[in-house]
Amino acid sequence: MDLDEVADRLYALPPPEFTAARAAEARAAKDAGETRLARDIAGLRKPTVSAWALNRAARRHPGELQELFDLGRELRAAWEEHDADALAELTRRRGVITGRVSRLVQEGAGLSSAAAAEVDQTLDAAVVDAEAADQVRRGRLVKPLSYSGFAPAPVPRGGPAARKRKPGAEDEVAAARARQEAEERRARERQEAEAVYEEWRDAVAAAAQEQRARAEKVARIEKKLAKARRKLGETEQRLEVARREERLARARLEP
Missing domain, CATH: 1.20.5 (Single alpha-helices involved in coiled-coils or other helix-helix interfaces)
Incomplete structure (x- = not known):
């Protein structure tokens, strides 16, 4: 038994089953004398509902996700080459493929509108960021992902130099980027806080259930x-x- 093997099993489970399964895995490792592994297992974070849906899709629909990742690689390359025609075509395909993959992720998951938005946010991050794509591919997300930079978008022919900016435009862009990054940071912090709260709420519920059972006994x-x-x-x-x-x-x- 190793941590990767256990993590693969745990992150394939729906969130309501995660806490009890994690405790059982940690207990089994401890009983086997693998104290450090038991601690590492106990430290695995419970995934949010949107993260679980994406983890499930990584196992059920790897081909469709790979198509999205491949498009993201092409999109990033076109952006670096300032290829406006390629960017326009890839952006069109991006909307179609992302929509199809998003529907597959949400299928049968019973996601709320907020969780569905987190799925789309994560898929967008996976398109524009190779590291995010790798995290989605592995299927061990604990929370949705977001991209803190500017996403590739079509540029005029001739590249960025062909765009004429008004005086002060660069300051406006910098300010807009700072606002975007601040908003995304707050969103990430809130998501992390919600994930921690949900995990402890489940722990309280499990402890209360055990206390009632023992009290009855x-x-x-x-x-x-x-x-x-x-x-x-x-x-x-x-x-x-x-x-x-x-x-x-x-x-x-x-x-």
């Missing part, structure tokens, strides 16, 4: 104990009566 034991004590008292009374009668009988035998 203790109540049953205490009831049996009370009954046993009552029977013990009755037995002690009979023993005392028998001893008293035995003494009286012995006394009558004495001359």
Whole structure:
């Protein structure tokens, strides 16, 4: 058993099953004497619903996802080469392929509108960023991804130099980029906080369920104990009566 093997199993599970399965895997590693592995397993983060849907798609629809990743590679290359015609065609294909993959990811997942938006956000990140694409491909996401830079978009013929900017336009672009990055950072922080909250909420629910089960067991034991004590008292009374009668009988035998 190693961490990669366990992680592959865990991140294939729906979020409601993750916490209990992770605890079982960590316990099995600990029982096998692999203390460090047990700690590493216990540290695996529970995925959000949108991350789970993407992880599931990485296992069920690898071919469709690869088509999206390939398009992203072509799109990035066209952007670097300032090929406006290629960018226009790839951008058109991007909309079609991303829409198809998004539907596959969401199919049967029961996602909310917010989670569906996170899926689309992650797919967009995978198109424009090779590292994001690799994370989606591995199928071990714990939260949705976002891209902090500017996504490739069609450029005029002649490349960026052909675009005439008004005075102060560069400052406006920098300010817009700073606002975008700040908004995305806040969104990531909120997503992380929500993931942590959901994990602890599940942990509280599991602990409360275990506490109720143990309390019921203790109540049953205490009831049996009370009954046993009552029977013990009755037995002690009979023993005392028998001893008293035995003494009286012995006394009558004495001359």
